[in-house]
Amino acid sequence: MSNYYSSNPKFHISIDCIIFGFHAGELNLLLLHRNFEPAKGEWSLMGGFVQENESVDDAAKRVLAELTGLNNVYMEQVGTFGAINRDPGERVISVAYYALININEYDKHLVEQHNAHWVNINEIPELIFDHKEMVIQARQAMQKKASSEPIGFNLLPELFTLPQLQSLYETIYGETIDKRNFRKRIAEMDYIEKTDKIDKSGSKRGAILYRFNEKVYRKAPKFKL
Amino acid sequence: MSNYYSSNPKFHISIDCIIFGFHAGELNLLLLHRNFEPAKGEWSLMGGFVQENESVDDAAKRVLAELTGLNNVYMEQVGTFGAINRDPGERVISVAYYALININEYDKHLVEQHNAHWVNINEIPELIFDHKEMVIQARQAMQKKASSEPIGFNLLPELFTLPQLQSLYETIYGETIDKRNFRKRIAEMDYIEKTDKIDKSGSKRGAILYRFNEKVYRKAPKFKL
DNA sequence: TCAAAAGTGTTAAGTTTACACCCATGA
């Protein structure tokens, strides 16, 4: 142990998770009513404290899994929020991560236990501390990333239709996309593979189901939407 | 004070600075020989510990100022590095920031005191811990940002020539740019203002000096290089 | 007078956008 190190202060480090889900043409966040003081009962991001036996990234994965039961989820670090008084309880430095999950596959029982709810991203309530700012930054980071890397598929089921995919990207960008131009671009991505299955849930005619083939993508990773 | 908070561990939080400078057509980093254990004497980024009386961002500014004497420097957070054993001394979670400075204007006396040196970014020596990874991520983040926001000017003097500016962007991107196409794009940015001064240091003929006008930029912020 | 760097426009290629109708099906 170095004297130099120990002359410096230590801090609680927390994780906050911006959990994105996509359903029925809408982006949603999984938010919860905080169940401890301060700000007990107010809307909050899912959070937790980094422990001794885990890296910061692992802590983020753990915190996400505690709420959703999910592992191997796509997560990205948004940034670290370190204002002195950001938490009125005591000083906590927080590392924010966003997660993209398939809204059909989380553990509903766990979510209920935490008193968590999906909230439309355009109708976010007041959030505690600097969580609103975290959401804003997460959304921007996600949008930017989604335009240049194929991360959007994490928000969809394994098999998805082109109308679904287009709706997802329209929601992420907050603007409509021309259907034929969209499909032209998708057609050029040979890692978005047509299956012989049809999804009839959205229309009488049914839409062809596609799959994102990550192995094929990795051989020639180019993506732009 | 909440019991819930205090049941969690605390950590040393450090700052590491990736300090970019541009000189003679080359990007450089300001690196130093670490003057305390562990890894004393090895090449390292400038760093320091976050204190109780400062935000994380302020700590980054302080650490940069301690080495360079500079304030009001353009800085961006790169990310937080939280692997358990990233520092073999004891556990330290580090927040990395990059800074863009005008290589003519730092405090050379301070830099000498810290035993710091400018190193060409393509000839970076072995660095301690995960500093190499921080440099890689900082460089990528800076490159991306520099392509869509006018941050490159922070690396140049107040007055600069178009050959200088082009050389800077060629260095940032690691590829050559067509001179006429480059100048065409610059000509469309009315916040890059021609002055009536000539810089004769680079050629016999001399090159016109330009200035980045931030106020004009803010009125219609569009930038793409 | 010549070497060295600064400065200047045009054309072709590629990319992006706009746009309208037919198809398949279940109710």
Place this chain on the structure above:
DNA sequence: TCATGGGTGTAAACTTAACACTTTTGA
């Protein structure tokens, strides 16, 4: 049979890329 959402191609507008010579001046 008709209402609903799924599926398909082409042409114009715009953007990007390629390219070569003249100017100025100090040595």
